[in-house]
Amino acid sequence: MASKVTPISGFQEWLPTERIAELIVLDTIREVFELHGFASINTRAMEPVDRLTGQGEDADKEIYGVRRLAAGPDDTGDVSLGLHFDMTVPFARYVLENAGKLTFPFRRYQIQPAWRGERPQRGRYREFIQADVDIIDEGRLPDHFEGELLLVVADVFSRLPIGDYQIHVNDRKICEGFYLGLGIEDVTGTLRIVDKLDKIGADGVQKLLLDAGCTPKQTDQCLALAEIRSEDTGFVEQVRALGVQHELLDEGLAKLAAVIEVANEHAPGVVVADLRIARGLDYYTGTVYETMLTRDPGYGSICSGGRYDALATDGKRTFPGVGISIGVSRLLGKLITEEGLTASRETPVAVLVAVTDEDSRPESMRVATALRSRGIPTLVAPKATKFGKQIQFADRRGIPFVWFPGEDGDEVKDIRSGDQVPADRATWDPPAGDLRPSLVVPDVSSSGRKPNDRK
Known part of the structure; x- marks a missing residue:
């Protein structure tokens, strides 16, 4: 059916x-x-759901729970597992x-x-x-x-x-220390709101911060911090100019400056300090990363992560x-x-071994075995049709070479150029660029x- x-x-x-x-x-x-x-x-x-949950604002609703289809109404054990x-x-x-x-x-x-x-x-x-x-x-x-x-x-x-890209880097200690220096108590909540800047814009973030209890001055300062970007360590002075002080802020600035210096020495032009980056998952405690394609920053981060200090702990270690x-x-x-x-090409195969007729297929298979033993991806033609059709079979799949076994010696044809030359199955190699698809x-x-x- x-x-x-x-x-x-x-x-x-x-x-x-x-x-x-x-x-x-x-x-x-x-x-x-x-x-x-x-x-x-x-x-x-799969992991236990209680280990997966609580890692961020959206983590709980994103988890796929796992349960057997045949589970009875009283069988809820598998629900505790999630992907x-x-x-x-x-x-x-x-x-x-x-x-x-x-x-x-x-x-x-x-x-x-x-x-x-x-x-x-x-x-x-x-x-x-x-x-x-x-x-x-x-x-x-x-x-x-x-x-x-x-x-x-x-x-x-x-x-x-991938084209041009930039890795945007921040240190959550900068944000946390800055918010504490402003007198904001709900640091985690503030981080989550500011992290929505790219989604809802400055006006949306401003409204959420005010609704969360921030004063207009605190809100303006939070937004001012998030606007700071620098391809060198100049961000430090820009933050200092906002007039907020806190020990955690000092620690974060020093750490981020060290990261930027390393990046600029070994991968210049790739990294930018971007103080709006926070990451939505709560386990991050220090440096955080997000990577954007220059030609399409609206596509979102293609590479992200950060530091986590307390995610792996058993209470003793x-x-x-x-x-x-x-x-x-x-x-x-x-x-x-x-x-x-x-x-x-649509196949890893570099060489198609032609088959003159079905009686000669064993010899074509011997050629293929010899080539494969030396790491050359090889396929034997599925049918002993006319050589023109076998070449067409290879061409449609992007296979660059066709091998013709012969009683007086083998020959191999580059079907792109049409060149056909004698070849020894024990020593012949395709050009390096043709061995694998690119x-x-x-x-x-x-x-x-x-x-x-x-x-």
């Missing part, structure tokens, strides 16, 4: 060339993470469970899907891939790691065709950490779906390409 296929919004499913592009991006991220000394881990998809909405909370649990087996400071990377029960929209999905790096220590985490993570991200993005997460699905939603990033970056500015409407 036929059934109608009903699309579900908020999930990415790619065509083969797009999937290969995604894999190239993921492999690049993984390679850079490992170059910077991070070890891979994998955590379970994780990020990698940081499960990583903190992982550290607590494995602290005796880990060597600190522990540097981990994790590339996995996460799930959020929010309304799907541009750049936001129900299921999405994140690529995280974190550094966590026991007792105390040195501040220099907060600048180091920026260099990891800058290295990743220098190898991907505390494991402070700092992490940053690349929103792979969000980034690819822009690059692939909207701008047409794709791969040079990214094809469209010229969006001149192509007039319209966004793809697939989700």
Whole structure:
């Protein structure tokens, strides 16, 4: 019985060339993470709901609960489990469970899907891939790691065709110390309101702050702080000029200045101090990051994170950490779906081995085995049709070479140029650029390409 296929919004499913592009991006991220000394881990998809909740204003309503379909009305045990909405909370649990087996400071990377029960929209999905790096220590985490993570991200993005971008950095201690210096008691609530600036604008934030009990002067000062941006350490004097004093404010300014100095030495032009950045999750305690594409800042952050000092604690020991997460699905939603990033072919195959007739198929399979043994992705033609049709089969899939076995010696044809030369299956190699598919970056500015409407 036929059934109608009903699309579900908020999930990415790619065509083969797009999937290969995604894999190239993921492999690049993984390679850079490992170059910077991070070890891979994998955590379970589910966590206890009570561990997931309470991490921010919207965390509770975003969690997907997990329950067996066959559960009876009195069987509510599974409801206590939920799908994780990020990698940081499960990583903190992982550290607590494995602290005796880990060597600190522990540097981990994790590339996995996460799930959020929010309304799907541009750049936001129900299921999405994140690529995280974190550094966590026991007792105390040195501040220099907060600048180091920026260099990891800058290295990743220098190898991907993402265009110009900026990492916006703040330190929540600056905001918290500033608010305390103003006499504001509800620091967390104020942070959450100011974090909505990009969504509701200054007028909206002003109204919410006044409704929350802030005086007009306090509100104006909060907005003035949030407007400060600087590509160097000039933000320090701009904050000082507002006339607010507090020890926590001094600490935050010094830490952020150190982060900016490191970034400007090793990745100049990439980082900007932006004092409106706060991040919505409550576990952040220090430096926070958000990364915007210069050509489309309204798309939102494609890479974010920050420092957390108390998320991983068992009451006796505390494991402070700092992490940053690349929103792979969000980034690819822009690059692939909207701008047409794709791969040079729809298959990993570099060589198609032709089949003269079915009696000769065993010899074609021997050629393929020899090439594969040397790491060359190879496919044997599925049918012993005319060579023209076999070449057409390869061309439609972007396979660059067709191999012709022969009694008097083999030959290989580059079907793009038409060149056909003798070849030895034991020694022949394709050009390095043809061995694997590569990214094809469209010229969006001149192509007039319209966004793809697939989700």
